[in-house]
Amino acid sequence: MNNKVKLPTYSISELAKEFEVTTRTIRFYEQQGLLNPARQGQTRIYSPKDRVRLMLTLRGKRLGFSLAESKELFDMYDSTTQGNEKQLLYMLDILSKKQADMRQQLSDIQRLQEELNIAESRCQDALVKVRQRDEKKASTQQRKVG
Template sequence: MTVKTYSISELARELDVTTRTIRFYEEQGMLAPTRRGLERIYTPKDLVALKLILRGKRIGFSLAECKSLIELYDPQGDNHYQLNIMLKKIYERRLQLEQQLLDIQQMQLELDTAEERCHSALLEISESTNVAG
């Protein structure tokens, strides 16, 4: 049985990314295709790794976090350990987002207060100008 392989353009098309994006992740040591002359040959493991990277980036993981998750991936195993680490990182990310949401809500309240003060100050200026004029 032969394993399906991908050229860089096939992999890019499959995941709707640019070849430049794939080369960037190679430079970061996150993908390691084999070579046939100058041609890069990607395996299903590379496809999974790239999917993990892209999903990780979408949910806010750092490149280092994505890389550590990829290093735990074992195409021959059940990936129980990797999945538990992923769940832990998801939980931590969710806590970060909840804190950021609280910070944003606090900032919105502060903006509301500043806006009200500006409107009040403008109203006072307008009233004092009308009275003086």
Template sequence: MTNPTYSISDLARELDITTRTIRFYEEQGMLCPERRGLERVYSARDKVTLKLILRGKRIGFSLAECRDLIGLYDPTGDNQKQLTTMLTKIAERRAQLDQQLLDIEQMQLELDTAEERCKAALSKSL
């Protein structure tokens, strides 16, 4: 049985991204499709790599972090280091989001205060 292959348009359609996005990750050295003439031919591994990049970007990982995590993948199945690193990065990202949430809540309080002062000043001038 042969491994499935994909054209750039197949991957773009299947993952709901643009072909330009795929070419960008290729330019970054994160995808290495075979070439058949001028056509790019992506493997099942390329598809998995692309899914991992997209998932990493969705949860806020940088491209460098995605590259590092993908680089830790061990095809023999021993992915303890990759999984441990992923858990560390998740914890770091969660801490960043918690801090951003606190910052947003503080900003909302400051906006409420400024709004109340403006309303009070307006009511005094009427």
């Protein structure tokens, strides 16, 4: 194995820009135990692993995970290699619950998508009607003016 490839690093503002969050957010996530950047003096140096975690945290947020939940999943996943039976069973339990959540969300989304489509059609229809009415008004005005 080659453990000697130099991995890229990132500054806090680079990550902030890439993921469109503030540096405050990134520091807050560290404070909550989601990130663990190295230090060079005082300055934080982020590894690809940190970057992935940030990415996952943000995706988790979009899906309604709290920061605490994301942290729990990270921690469990990390300890999976040396976890004892009880921990592993607990993790499997959590995973199956999350999967159930995701199935629920999937169905929520699909239904909402349909409804948004319906609303859009209805809205388009209304728009056409408004425009037809306004055209009539305009032509009436024309006749007045002409």
